Amino acid sequence: xxxxxxxxxxxxxxxxxxxxxxxxxxxxxxxxxxxxxxxxxxxxxxxxxxxxxxxxxxxxxxxxxxxxxxxxxxxxxxxxxxxxxxxxxxxxxxxxxxxxxxxxxxxxxxxxxxxxxxxxxxxxxxxxxxxxxxxxxxxxxxxxxxxxxxxxxxxxxxxxxxxxxxxxxxxxxxxxxxxxxxxxxxxxxxxxxxxxxxxxxxxxxxxxxxxxxxxxxxxxxxxxxxxxxxxxxxxxxxxxxxxxxxxxx
Amino acid sequence: xxxxxxxxxxxxxxxxxxxxxxxxxxxxxxxxxxxxxxxxxxxxxxxxxxxxxxxxxxxxxxxxxxxxxxxxxxxxxxxxxxxxxxxxxxxxxxxxxxxxxxxxxxxxxxxxxxxxxxxxxxxxxxxxxxxxxxxxxxxxxxxxxxxxxxxxxxxxxxxxxxxxxxxxxxxxxxxxxxxxxxxxxxxxxxxxxxxxxxxxxxxxxxxxxxxxxxxxxxxxxxxxxxxxxxxxxxxxxxxxxxxxxxxxxxxxxxxxxxxxxxxxxxxxxxxxxxxxxxxxxxxxxxxxxxxxxxxxxxxxxxxxxxxxxxxxxxxxxxxxxxxxxxxxxxxx
Numbered sequence: 001x002x003x004x005x006x007x008x009x010x011x012x013x014x015x016x017x018x019x020x021x022x023x024x025x026x027x028x029x030x031x032x033x034x035x036x037x038x039x040x041x042x043x044x045x046x047x048x049x050x051x052x053x054x055x056x057x058x059x060x061x062x063x064x065x066x067x068x069x070x071x072x073x074x075x076x077x078x079x080x081x082x083x084x085x086x087x088x089x090x091x092x093x094x095x096x097x098x099x100x101x102x103x104x105x106x107x108x109x110x111x112x113x114x115x116x117x118x119x120x121x122x123x124x125x126x127x128x129x130x131x132x133x134x135x136x137x138x139x140x141x142x143x144x145x146x147x148x149x150x151x152x153x154x155x156x157x158x159x160x161x162x163x164x165x166x167x168x169x170x171x172x173x174x175x176x177x178x179x180x181x182x183x184x185x186x187x188x189x190x191x192x193x194x195x196x197x198x199x200x201x202x203x204x205x206x207x208x209x210x211x212x213x214x215x216x217x218x219x220x221x222x223x224x225x226x227x228x229x230x231x232x233x234x235x236x237x238x239x240x241x242x243x244x245x246x247x248x249x
Numbered sequence: 250x251x252x253x254x255x256x257x258x259x260x261x262x263x264x265x266x267x268x269x270x271x272x273x274x275x276x277x278x279x280x281x282x283x284x285x286x287x288x289x290x291x292x293x294x295x296x297x298x299x300x301x302x303x304x305x306x307x308x309x310x311x312x313x314x315x316x317x318x319x320x321x322x323x324x325x326x327x328x329x330x331x332x333x334x335x336x337x338x339x340x341x342x343x344x345x346x347x348x349x350x351x352x353x354x355x356x357x358x359x360x361x362x363x364x365x366x367x368x369x370x371x372x373x374x375x376x377x378x379x380x381x382x383x384x385x386x387x388x389x390x391x392x393x394x395x396x397x398x399x400x401x402x403x404x405x406x407x408x409x410x411x412x413x414x415x416x417x418x419x420x421x422x423x424x425x426x427x428x429x430x431x432x433x434x435x436x437x438x439x440x441x442x443x444x445x446x447x448x449x450x451x452x453x454x455x456x457x458x459x460x461x462x463x464x465x466x467x468x469x470x471x472x473x474x475x476x477x478x479x480x481x482x483x484x485x486x487x488x489x490x491x492x493x494x495x496x497x498x499x500x501x502x503x504x505x506x507x508x509x510x511x512x513x514x515x516x517x518x519x520x521x522x523x524x525x526x527x528x529x530x531x532x533x534x535x536x537x538x539x540x541x542x543x544x545x546x547x548x549x550x551x552x553x554x555x556x557x558x559x560x561x562x563x564x565x566x567x568x569x570x571x572x573x574x575x576x577x578x579x580x581x
Contacts, residue, residue, distance in 0.1 A: 016532060017386050037497070093360070124363055178514040235570070
């Protein structure tokens with residue numbers, strides 16, 4: 001099976017998130033970059049499928065040249081081919097992103113395209129669906145369990161305590177969520193191979209979209225530093241009093 | 250001039266997330282607010298919807314479309330939007346709401362803004378909006394230019410307010426009595442291609458769903474120390490009528506199943522109390538628990554980031570504090 005996995009380079013946020021003074025971006029002076037947990041799982045899922053049924057995994061990202069770092073990360077986990085859709089630093093909206101990916105899918109011929117359910121940063125929740133419509137393929141989103149069947153795939157998720165199973169003929173688009181698997185750590189040979197691998201490049205056109213970002217901001221928080229009730233088990237009577245006062249007991 | 254709102258049901262009642270979406274939909278100020286419900290018309294909670302200012306209900310019965318088929322649901326919304334001359338189509342920012350509105354965006358070629366907290370008409374085809382990025386850790390101020398505004402409403406940021414009270418953000422005026430509600434049975438025309446992807450439903454194991462709606466969540470993080478350290482947390486959660494949730498490190502270590510994860514890539518919780526035990530408070534975890542009404546942290550580190558998000562804290566080892574708390578609660 002020929003599988004394409006789409007990943008996105010985003011800042012790694014640890015204990016804090018801040019915005020640049022012009023309000024246009026996340027401040028990344030103190031942070032590294034990674035792909036979202038959903039996408040780590042998408043890479044792992046693709047590698048597991050090809051381990052079972054054969055085929056190969058390609059990994060794609062739309063982003064700046066620096067996003068090659070994230071492509072190499074996926075190569076180290078078992079992807080065999082890497083594609084960079086290089087941007088000029090402008091943020092592509094979901095419509096332009098989907099059509100740039102669709103062009104790569106059409107030119108290569110895949111059976112399955114995997115994406116994360118939503119990008120960690122923009123949270124648009126729609127690139128996979130728009131991609132499927134561009135290609136005329138079926139799509140299932142938010143998937144937590146995927147199995148390959150004789151004539152397609154069966155994709156499962158939970159919703160309001162009910163399991164939903166979707167049968168999709170191939171080719172298809174699937175967006176996955178963390179929890180579908182436990183991603184492996186990259187092996188040393190994998191990392192060495194990733195370091196040497198070639199990256200195919202193209203530069204899709206940016207286009208304006210009907211939804212325009214004006215500014216990002218950190219929401220005003222009603223919380224402040226916690227009131228310390230005490231230390232260790234000695235603080236338990238005070239904790240019980242607070243639980244009572246909050247109406248929990 | 251109509252605003253259409255995909256309305257999900259929770260048993261016999263409108264889902265809480267959909268009531269929040271209807272509240273935001275009402276604030277747009279169009280004379281007609283129409284709920285679109287996929288259910289048997291006999292089970293449509295018309296009076297509950299009228300309380301939220303709904304003037305019309307379009308019901309798509311199982312005889313016309315059985316079960317959940319996201320692209321077909323979007324096709325129905327597209328048809329109704331054209332028929333009613335809708336200015337906006339919205340849904341709750343649930344898995345289904347975001348998915349159906351994404352399909353609607355693709356079908357119509359229009360932009361779709363996910364997880365909005367505020368939407369304001371700004372004349373003609375323009376809406377100004379505020380939406381979540383980074384799962385709500387950041388807010389984006391944005392402008393949407395489109396003949397029909399398509400958006401979903403963040404499930405944990407907009408309160409549901411019945412029409413007897415002015416919606417948050419709306420100009421306070423005299424309370425309006427809900428007008429008579431019109432129920433229309435709608436029979437859509439669907440193509441075979443819209444029905445290819447369709448859910449087959451079966452009961453799921455317990456866990457994930459109750460975490461999202463639990464009144465009390467006892468959270469465990471790296472400080473729990475291992476897979477065998479969760480028994481006291483389970484016991485405490487039972488005593489408080491709650492459930493156990495965990496941080497991302499706990500699920501990536503394989504100590505607990507992913508369905509118990511609270512966070513940006515896990516479940517977003519909205520309990521009365523979140524008791525965060527041995528959790529440092531990485532921002533990806535905060536994205537999942539910021540909707541809690543009260544947060545109490547138990548942590549050995551007085552400098553842990555979780556303390557900046559908590560109302561109260563105990564500085565100490567959860568392995569001593571939790572058993573003592575369980576004992577104290579049992580003694581009551």
